[in-house]
Amino acid sequence: MTEKTKDTITLQESIPPMGFRMIAREFVKEKMAIFSLVVLAIILLSVFIGSFFIDQSQVMHVSILDKYAEPGTVTVDGNQFLLGADEGGRDIFGQLIIGARNSILIGFAITIITSVIGVGLGIISGYYGGLIDNIIMRIVDFIMILPIMLIIIVFVSVIREYNIWAFIWIMSAFYWVAKARLFRSKTLSEARRDYVSASKTMGSSDFKIMFREIMPNLSSLIITNLTINFAANIGIETTLTFLGFGLPQSVPSLGTLIGYASSGDVLVNRQWVWLPASILILVLMLSINYVGQALKRSADARQRLG
Amino acid sequence: MWKTILRRVLLMIPQVIILSVLIFLLAKMMPGDPFAGLINPNQDPKVIETLREAAGLNDPWYEQYFRWIGNASQGDFGQSFMFKLPVATLIAGRVGNTIALALVSVIITYLIAIPFGLLAGRYQNSWFDKMVIVYNFFSFAVPLFIFALIMLFAFGYRLDWFPTSGTVTVGLDKGSLPYYFDKFKHLILPGLTQALLGTAVTIQYLRSEVIDVKNMDFVRTARSKGVPTNKIFNRHIFRNASLPIASQLGYEITALIAGSVVIEKIFAFPGVGKLFIDSIIQRDYSVINALVLILGLATLIGTLISDIVMSIVDPRIRIQ
Numbered sequence: 257m258t259e260k261t262k263d264t265i266t267l268q269e270s271i272p273p274m275g276f277r278m279i280a281r282e283f284v285k286e287k288m289a290i291f292s293l294v295v296l297a298i299i300l301l302s303v304f305i306g307s308f309f310i311d312q313s314q315v316m317h318v319s320i321l322d323k324y325a326e327p328g329t330v331t332v333d334g335n336q337f338l339l340g341a342d343e344g345g346r347d348i349f350g351q352l353i354i355g356a357r358n359s360i361l362i363g364f365a366i367t368i369i370t371s372v373i374g375v376g377l378g379i380i381s382g383y384y385g386g387l388i389d390n391i392i393m394r395i396v397d398f399i400m401i402l403p404i405m406l407i408i409i410v411f412v413s414v415i416r417e418y419n420i421w422a423f424i425w426i427m428s429a430f431y432w433v434a435k436a437r438l439f440r441s442k443t444l445s446e447a448r449r450d451y452v453s454a455s456k457t458m459g460s461s462d463f464k465i466m467f468r469e470i471m472p473n474l475s476s477l478i479i480t481n482l483t484i485n486f487a488a489n490i491g492i493e494t495t496l497t498f499l500g501f502g503l504p505q506s507v508p509s510l511g512t513l514i515g516y517a518s519s520g521d522v523l524v525n526r527q528w529v530w531l532p533a534s535i536l537i538l539v540l541m542l543s544i545n546y547v548g549q550a551l552k553r554s555a556d557a558r559q560r561l562g
Numbered sequence: 563m564w565k566t567i568l569r570r571v572l573l574m575i576p577q578v579i580i581l582s583v584l585i586f587l588l589a590k591m592m593p594g595d596p597f598a599g600l601i602n603p604n605q606d607p608k609v610i611e612t613l614r615e616a617a618g619l620n621d622p623w624y625e626q627y628f629r630w631i632g633n634a635s636q637g638d639f640g641q642s643f644m645f646k647l648p649v650a651t652l653i654a655g656r657v658g659n660t661i662a663l664a665l666v667s668v669i670i671t672y673l674i675a676i677p678f679g680l681l682a683g684r685y686q687n688s689w690f691d692k693m694v695i696v697y698n699f700f701s702f703a704v705p706l707f708i709f710a711l712i713m714l715f716a717f718g719y720r721l722d723w724f725p726t727s728g729t730v731t732v733g734l735d736k737g738s739l740p741y742y743f744d745k746f747k748h749l750i751l752p753g754l755t756q757a758l759l760g761t762a763v764t765i766q767y768l769r770s771e772v773i774d775v776k777n778m779d780f781v782r783t784a785r786s787k788g789v790p791t792n793k794i795f796n797r798h799i800f801r802n803a804s805l806p807i808a809s810q811l812g813y814e815i816t817a818l819i820a821g822s823v824v825i826e827k828i829f830a831f832p833g834v835g836k837l838f839i840d841s842i843i844q845r846d847y848s849v850i851n852a853l854v855l856i857l858g859l860a861t862l863i864g865t866l867i868s869d870i871v872m873s874i875v876d877p878r879i880r881i882q
Contacts, residue, residue, distance in 0.1 A: 398577055401865055403857050405820040406838065407588070410850060413842050414591045491705040495824060498707050499839060517711055518827065520726070524719050534708050545703040 283550050292546035299540060303360065306353040312508065318344040324526055340528040342516060351508040352532055356540070358503065359510050362424060363490035369428040370489075371482055374435025375474075379466050381436065382443025392436065399433045405496075412501045423502060427492070435481065442477060446470050476555035483548035487541045494537055510537055567870055574862055581862075585854045586627050589847040630851065640848035644841065649852045653834065659729055660826070660833035662745075664818045666753030667760065671814075674757065675764035676807075680800050682765070683772025694765060701762040706755075706821055710828045713755045724751040727830035752829045756821050760814075764807060771803040809872035812865030819857050 283289045326340050339348040381392040411426050446452065447470065455465045471478075496502035497511025505512060510533045517523045517530035633640065639649035682694035718726035725731065730745050775781065776799065784794050822835035830836070834853065841849035 398580065401577060401858075401862055402581065403816065403819050403854065403861055405823065406854050406857060407585075409823075409838075409842055410585075410588050410854065413845075414588060487703065495705055495707050499824065499827060500843070514708065514711065517715075520719070523711070523715055530711070534711065537708060538704060541703050541705065542700075545699065549699070 281554075286550060289546055289550035292543035292550075295539065296543040296547060299356070299536075299543070300360070303353055303356045307357040310350045310353055312350075312354055318346065324529075326528065339532055340526075342513070342529050343522075346508075348513070348528060348532065351513060352510070352536065355508040355510045355513060355533065356536060358420070358507065359490050359493055359537075360540075362420060362493050362503075363486055365424050366427050366431065366489045366493070367482060367486045369424070370432040370435060370485070371478070373428070374432040375439050375471070375478060377432070378436040378439025379443045379470060379474075382440040383447050383462065383466050383470065385444075385447075389440070393440070396433045396436050399430060400437075402430075404430045405492075408496065409499070409501045412496070420503065420507070423493075423496075427489070431489070431492075435485070438481070439474065439477075442474055443470060446473055476551075480548060480552045480555055483544060483551055487544040487548065490537070490544075491541060566873055570866060570869055574866060577862060578859065581858045582631065582855055583627065585851055585858070586630060587623065589851045589854075590623060590626075634852070634855070639852040642841075642846055642849050644844045644846045644849070649848050652837070652849065653852060653856070656832060656834050656837050659831065660822055660835060663749055663753055663756075663822065663825070663831065663833060666749045667756040667818060667821075668814065670753055670757035671760045671764070672807075675761040676768065678761070679765040679768025680772055680795075680803065683769040683776065683803075684795055684799075686773055686776075691769075694769070698762055698765050698769075701759045702766075704759065706759055707824045707828065709759055710752075710755045710825055713751060714828055717751060724748075726751075729832060748831075752825045752831055756818070756825055760817060760821070764810065768803055768807075772799055775799045775802065806872065809868045811871065812861070812868035815864035816861050819861065 283293065324341060324343060326337075337347055337349070339352065341347055342351070377392055381389045408426055408430065412423070415422050415426075443466075451469065452465060455469060460469075493502055494509075494511040494514070497509045498515045500515065502511055503509045513533035514530045514537075522529050630640070637650055639653070641647070642649050642652050645652055678694050678697075682691045685691055714726060717723050725748050729748050730741065731748075781794060781798070784798070785791065819835075822833060823838060824835075825831065826833045826835035827839055834857070837849065838853050838857075841847075841853065
């Protein structure tokens with residue numbers, strides 16, 4: 257038996273089940289998670305800082321003489337094309353940076369809006385039950401059954417003044433439903449707990465119970481859901497733009513860049529048009545998903561690595 | 563149980579009605595109408611107005627709606643202005659292709675997903691399991707259109723293993739064996755692309771089910787009784803885990819429809835998805851109306867079937 261004196265016993269302070277330190281520990285345990293976080297930070301920083309220095313109108317300026325210029329060639333004006341040019345002689349690198357910024361911002365906006373609506377309605381629906389729950393769930397059921405992408409495409413063609421915000425609101429109007437469902441079922445199980453009954457007995461207002469007590473208990477789920485949703489929304493927005501039903505053509509976007517690959521010529525012979533955008537989206541979504549997985553693991557005690 | 567099914571079907575009827583009204587109004591709001599494209603610019607506007615009046619485009623929307631529904635239930639969806647064909651003929655010609663593609667996708671999806679998911683759960687933490695986890699992560703995170711582009715580029719153009727567009731090569735005799743082989747060859751690449759990404763949810767679900775059940779007491783009992791491990795897995799675990807997959811059918815169909823729009827565009831596959839996109843661009847709204855209605859109905863029926871199957875398969879739901 258080993259001898260232990262008072263001086264050599266060191267008790268390790270236990271990590272609290274929630275909180276930043278635990279999340280950080282979860283990240284440290286898996287190298288890919290940290291790597292993804294770093295990659296994500298690099299991409300976000302370079303995109304946002306880069307887009308300050310790039311002038312959008314100059315990027316989208318059509319210059320036929322530079323049509324399909326290869327990477328590295330010099331334009332008529334004397335600037336260098338870092339990644340070549342597309343059919344209209346527009347700089348691919350500039351479009352990449354600004355397009356990435358647009359996609360990220362749009363994905364972010366949609367995620368926030370859908371989360372606010374979805375979590376809010378989900379908690380309200382789960383907490384009150386009864387008629388309110390029924391009505392909200394009927395609406396949710398109806399929307400879930402619709403072929404959402406098709407309807408968004410039709411909506412997009414219907415709107416007369418079409419810009420980025422119209423797009424964001426259309427997407428948000430449909431994609432909050434899955435969240436509402438998820439948070440409603442979580443709230444249903446939370447609302448049965450004793451602390452809710454205790455608060456009710458004490459006379460706390462419903463609003464306080466819902467958003468000051470129940471919601472913090474769901475916060476880890478909210479954060480995980482937010483992150484994975486962010487990646488999915490970027491994916492959906494890019495898909496719609498690729499099909500031609502997202503951002504207008506005059507706005508640089510990753511989707512339009514990849515959309516040029518629809519023609520066999522561009523696909524095979526001029527990869528510099530669509531390949532950088534594809535790789536960027538892939539890396540972006542993979543890293544966001546990895547970070548989301550790490551967050552998911554830190555929320556669910558059974559799956560924790562640390 | 564029949565009561566729940568009946569209730570479910572009855573619930574579907576108002577949903578279908580609301581869906582059809584919504585689609586009709588949406589399509590009506592689209593700028594432009596069928597006569598916009600046919601107009602000779604030198605034509606007198608009054609003549610165009612009479613044409614419009616004759617076609618019933620100036621009637622109140624509910625009259626137009628009921629006329630459309632009445633015709634639709636008899637199978638007459640109007641005329642397509644793109645192709646100058648009745649819409650029903652147009653859709654009937656394309657829907658076979660999309661259904662073939664969907665069938666191939668679904669079959670390949672489950673051929674991959676079921677064994678991978680079950681075996682990954684059984685041999686947890688083996689190299690196979692780790693590989694499946696990585697594959698699952700990718701199939702979840704990668705957007706469909708990028709994957710499809712890369713597949714088309716790699717296997718269609720660079721390696722030249724598969725044809726890159728259409729359903730069948732020109733010049734083959736219809737009904738002959740090479741014709742069917744060729745048709746199948748055209749289906750493989752798009753079907754495989756959609757299937758590889760569609761396995762995400764199923765593999766994840768199956769794997770976690772098997773892992774959960776593996777640790778339960780009855781498995782330990784069986785093993786201590788001396789039942790061979792294979793039998794435990796085949797008899798008890800695999801079967802119980804696989805049944806709820808049938809309930810996913812409704813969401814499978816939704817995913818297939820959304821996916822087909824993208825895949826058919828990239829692979830230039832003349833199916834219903836491509837028709838949808840073309841008709842939106844051309845503002846051919848009789849086609850759009852008909853398509854969204856049919857596809858919406860397909861999704862509704864799919865979810866209905868999956869609910870029914872789920873209630874048959876899971877006795878706990880039946881008792882309710």
